[in-house]
Amino acid sequence: MNDELHEEIRAAVGAILKGRSARGGFDAALWKDLSDTGFHLLGVPEEVGGSGGGLRDLAVVVDLVAFHASAAPVAESAFLAGWLLAQAGVAVPGGLVVASLDEVEAHRRGGSLRLSGRAAVPWARHADHIVVLARDGDEVSVAVVPVGELEKAENLAGEPRDIAVFDDVEALTAAPVGVDVDDLRLRGALARSVQLAGAARAVLKSARQYVAEREQFGRPLARFQAVQQHLAALAAEVTAMRISADAALLAVEAHHRPEFAVAAAKATTSAGAHVVATIGHQLHGALGYSAEHHLGAATTRLWSWREEFGNEAHWQDRLAAAVVAEGSWWSTVAGGAR
Amino acid sequence: MTATIDLAAHRPGDSELRLRDEVRQFLDDQRAAGAFRPRSDAWMSAADPAFSRRLGARGWLGMTLPTRYGGHDRSPLERFAVVEELLAAGAPVAAHWIADRQMAPSVLRNGTEEQRRRYLPGIARGECFFAIGMSEPDAGSDLAAVRTRAREADGGWEITGTKLWTTGAHFAHAIVLLARTDGAPGDRHNGLSQFVVDLPHPAVHVRPITTIDGEHHFNEVVLDHAVVPAGALLGERGAGWRQVVAELAHERSGPERFLSTAPLLETWSSELRLTDPVAAREVGRLTARAWTLRQLSLAVAAALAAGRSPEVAAALVKDLGSRFEGDVVETVRRLAGIEPRPGADGLAGLLADAIPHTPAFTLRGGTNEILRSVVARGLGVR
Ligand SMILES: Cc1cc2nc3c(=O)[nH]c(=O)nc-3n(C[C@H](O)[C@H](O)[C@H](O)COP(=O)(O)OP(=O)(O)OC[C@H]3O[C@@H](n4cnc5c(N)ncnc54)[C@H](O)[C@@H]3O)c2cc1C
Secondary structure, eight states: OSSSSHHHHHHHHHHHHHTTSSSSSSHHHHHHHHHHGGGTTTTSOGTTTTTOHHHHHHHHHHHHHHHHOOOHHHHHIIIIHHHHHHHHHHHOSSSSEEEEEEEEEEEEEEEEEEEEEEEEEEGGGGGSSEEEEETTTTTEEEEEEEEEEEEEEEETOOOBBEEEEEEEOOOOOEEESSOOHHHHHHHHHHHHHHHHHHHHHHHHHHHHHHHOOOEEEEEEEEGGGHHHHHHHHHHHHHHHHHHHHHHHHHHHHTHHHHHHHHHHHHHHHHHHHHHHHHHHHHHHHHHHHSSSHHHHHHHHHHHHTTTTTOHHHHHHHHHHHHHHHHHHEEEEEEHHHO | OOOGGGOOOOOOOOOHHHHHHHHHHHHHHHTTSSSOOTTTTHHHOOOOOOHHHHHHTTTTTTTTTTTGHHHHOOOOOHHHHHHHHHHHOOOOOOHHHHHHIIHHHHHHHHHHHHHHHHHHHHHTTTOOOEEEEOTTTSSOOOGGGOOOOOEHHHHHHEEEEEOOSSSTTTOEEEEEEEEEOSSSSGTTTTTTTEEEEEBTTTTTEEEEEOOSSSSSEEEEEEEEEEEEEEEEEEEEEEEEHHHHHHHHHHHHHHOOOOOOOTHHHHHHHHTTTTTTTHHHHHHHHHHHHHHHHHHHHHHHHHHTTTOOOHHHHHHHHHHHHHHHHHHHHHHHHHHHHOOOOOSSSSHHHHHHHHHHHHHHHHTTTTTTHHHHHHHHTTOOOO
């Protein structure tokens, strides 16, 4: 992801996000800035009202929002809701739109589609519309509904993880779609992989700076070999997380064994979260443990995101099933015909 | 993040995928014909010159060398695909390994026209094998402390010193040495040069050192006033350190740094039943790790192919990869519950091969502590 366009996106979005890290909540002013520039809907086709661009353009934004620990639901909005809308050819509704992570029962009545059930909808309390996979018998549609009744909850990072309760709610629009909830969750796992890698990079950056500046025993911590070894192990894990997210994006873009690549990336980034948070906190001492310090904004996200859309154990089991189905460990890992 | 660690994922091209299938077919045929039995760490311990010549005949050695030196003008990423398949299969590639991996690119880059013509075609045919003479009794991690001395004599060089842990010197046709040509040991990185010395040589004594698996992989190599021609100098006089560091990016980042124990994992996982949830999850864990490591290793290969010199990234990959190799052995051992038996079929034999090799993974090619300090330096904190 090093070509020029990505560098331009990186610079422009980085300038918007700089210094806007948050512990939980929703940064409405930031969301307005992202909306005004169209970065909030990057990677969503223009035909449905998005900003256009590809998956990896969008991933640059998702990565940076995670890196800066900003309170902006680009993953739930463009990456998930925008993708669902595009799959069904439904126009992006106004305001903040987020995706339901669960499929909901639906039935037709008098020409309209009506939804009933409960569904996990991160960020719903700040959103205007929810995009839902609605099932009516064998037919699955993408439906847009206004935000209504919610049960509020948060993850460890204070990010809204609400439950929407639909009691015979009428869809504003709906159209049949060829994807199902497993596809959505795979896409969610890809988004979280990118986010985990982004937050991990923030931990490395902070640790590097801290050990160079903080002095004990009359010299910077960075002069101590034990500290250097920690930092190198941290950098290795962060780099592994990053490359796995990058490679999964490439695989999805190229339709080259996307399920396998995303499973491997989420297993890698979820497992890496522990290593990164552990070393990161160790190197920052008590300062990093205080709520005022920015480190916690990254590590609480790592601890949350590693569980969301399946933790490493979930995806490891899927990978094992792939090995058994393929009949060879190596050709499962490397691909190619057998 | 510093540019050195900023790797980009590589998407394999069609020719890489095609090559992979060709190599798999070849290996299936070779196995069926009884040409080899898969084993862990075969790239260091299973030397079979006939097998190497067969690979040469298929065009799978010296792949990236220009055709005028007997090579095949293939990309480093095509070579990567071939090498990965050979390693995953546990094929006996040790005879040519060092020659193909690092001496071919090094002689091409640093060698004179005469040296290129002398060594490269033989490397590509699988007939010219190399050993690396870097380490010495008093120069291990601290490689710049080498004492082997080369003095100009009668239009050539006279070399004296002792090299240690020299893998494959007992069958190599040549050894590449790091030796001091100028200054004193205190000058560290300055004054070192590389030499290529043909073997056997009457004043170079190769003595076997048996390893804890009871086998003979490496040697002590004593150079006793060994006289070599002027043309034995490789590259620039005094530039030995720089040349060696460049070589290390090739030496450290390849797929042999995470696939040494792949044959063990392949065999164990082929018996996997999903009804064993503990084993399944571990196979899944190791699968995710291996997949990520090969993305890293591929990214370094792509960076090398693009003309960059990613030494820091290479060190990072080797640190992660070599720890993974040991992780595989420990995981399989713990869950298989089979006593290792040297020479036995199946897992018992594969474990017996792999377990005594585990200490080597994190020592050879630079210890993991040293690799991490290379990474720390790359991060700007040393
Ligand atoms: C199987 C095998 C094959 C080999 N083949 C070759 C070959 O073909 N050619 C060749 O030239 N060499 C070869 N080597 C040698 C290898 O390069 C050295 O073993 C390696 O560089 C380490 O040197 P050493 O063994 O002297 O250990 P030492 O340098 O003595 O290190 C011992 C321990 O101290 C640690 N240590 C040392 N210095 C530091 C430091 N500054 N900070 C923190 N920790 C430190 C090390 O990490 C290690 O854990 C081979 C080694 C093995 C095991």
